[in-house]
Amino acid sequence: MNKTALVTGASSGIGxxxxxxxxxxxxxxxxxxxxxxxxxxxxDELERLYGxxxxxxxxxxxxxxxxxxALEALPDHFRQIDLLVNNAGLAAGFEHIDQxxxxxxxxxxxxxxxxxxxxxRVVSQWMxxxxxxxxxxxxxxxxxxxxxxxxxxxxxxxxAVHALxxxxxxxxxxxxxxxxxxxxxMVETEFSLVRFHGDRxxxxxxxxxxxxxxGENIADIVGWVVSxxxxxxxxxxxxxxxxxxxxxRTFRSKKK
Ligand code: NDP
Ligand code: 8X3
Numbered sequence: 001m002n003k004t005a006l007v008t009g010a011s012s013g014i015g016x017x018x019x020x021x022x023x024x025x026x027x028x029x030x031x032x033x034x035x036x037x038x039x040x041x042x043x044d045e046l047e048r049l050y051g052x053x054x055x056x057x058x059x060x061x062x063x064x065x066x067x068x069x070a071l072e073a074l075p076d077h078f079r080q081i082d083l084l085v086n087n088a089g090l091a092a093g094f095e096h097i098d099q100x101x102x103x104x105x106x107x108x109x110x111x112x113x114x115x116x117x118x119x120x121r122v123v124s125q126w127m128x129x130x131x132x133x134x135x136x137x138x139x140x141x142x143x144x145x146x147x148x149x150x151x152x153x154x155x156x157x158x159x160a161v162h163a164l165x166x167x168x169x170x171x172x173x174x175x176x177x178x179x180x181x182x183x184x185x186m187v188e189t190e191f192s193l194v195r196f197h198g199d200r201x202x203x204x205x206x207x208x209x210x211x212x213x214x215g216e217n218i219a220d221i222v223g224w225v226v227s228x229x230x231x232x233x234x235x236x237x238x239x240x241x242x243x244x245x246x247x248x249r250t251f252r253s254k255k256k
Pocket of ligand 1: 008014032059087141142187188189190194
C-alpha cells in the first residue's frame with residue numbers, strides 16, 4: 001500500500017518540489033497552503049503523472065482553529081500519515097530591530113513557529129495512535145544557527161525550529177517517529193520576493209553572481225532522507241550553494 005505524506009506550503013518553492021519528489025516515490029499526498037488554485041494545479045499534475053492520490057487542503061497555518069479544523073476534516077484514508085514535511089514559512093522584512101514592523105514579526109512567528117506546532121501536534125497524535133511510527137521533516141535554515149543583521153526575528157523563528165526539531169526528536173523517540181531537520185542556505189524560490197514585500201529588484205539582488213540552490217535540490221535531499229531504512233535517522237543537514245560559506249560570507253562572481 002502507498003504511504004501518505006503531508007507537505008505544508010506546497011503551493012510554491014521547496015514545498016511544491018518536495019511534493020513532486022514524494023509523488024515520484026509513490027506517496028499519496030496531502031498538500032497545503034493558502035493558494036488553493038496553485039495547489040489544485042499541482043494536484044492534477046501529480047495524479048496524472050504518477051497515479052497517486054492527492055488531497056488539497058487550503059488553510060492559513062497562522063490560525064490554529066482553521067488549521068485544526070482543516071486537518072480534522074481530512075477523509076480517513078488521508079489521515080494515515082506516514083510523513084509530515086513542515087515546510088510552510090517565510091521571512092518578512094529586512095531591517096534593524098528598532099525599525100522592524102510588528103506585523104511582519106507576527107507573521108513570521110505565527111507561521112514559522114506556531115503554525116509548525118499546530119500541524120505537528122495533530123499529526124503526531126495521529127501517528128502515535130496508529131502505532132506504525134512515522135517521520136517528520138522540518139525545513140529549518142542556516143538562520144536557525146547563524147543570526148544575521150536585519151534578520152533577527154526570522155533568525156529567531158528558525159532558531160525555534162532548530163530547538164523544536166531536537167525536542168520533538170526526543171519526545172517522539174519511543175513511538176518510532178523519526179524527526180529530521182534540513183537547514184538550507186540560499187535557495188531561489190519566492191522566498192526573497194515575499195521577504196521584500198514583492199520588490200522584484202531587491203529579491204533578484206539576493207542571488208546576484210551566485211548559483212543558488214533550487215527547490216528541487218532541497219526536495220531531492222528530503223526524498224533521500226525519507227528513503228533510508230527505518231533504523232537510520234538523519235538528524236540534521238546543513239546545505240548551501242558552493243558559493244556560500246555561511247550566512248555571513250558569499251562569493252559573488254562578476255558574471256551572471
Ligand atoms: P516560498 O515563498 O516559495 O514558499 C513558501 C510556502 O509557504 C508557500 O507554499 C506558502 O503558501 C506557504 N506559506 C507561507 N505562509 C503561509 C501561511 N500563513 N499559511 C499557509 N501556508 C503558508 O519559499 P520557500 O519554498 O523558499 O520556503 C519554504 C521553507 O523553506 C520556509 O520555511 C523557509 O523559511 C525555508 N527556507 C528557505 C530558504 C530560501 O533561501 N528560499 C532557505 C532556508 C529555509 P501560500 O502562500 O499559498 O499560503
Ligand atoms: C533562508 C536563508 O540566509 O536568507 O532561510 O536566512 S537566509
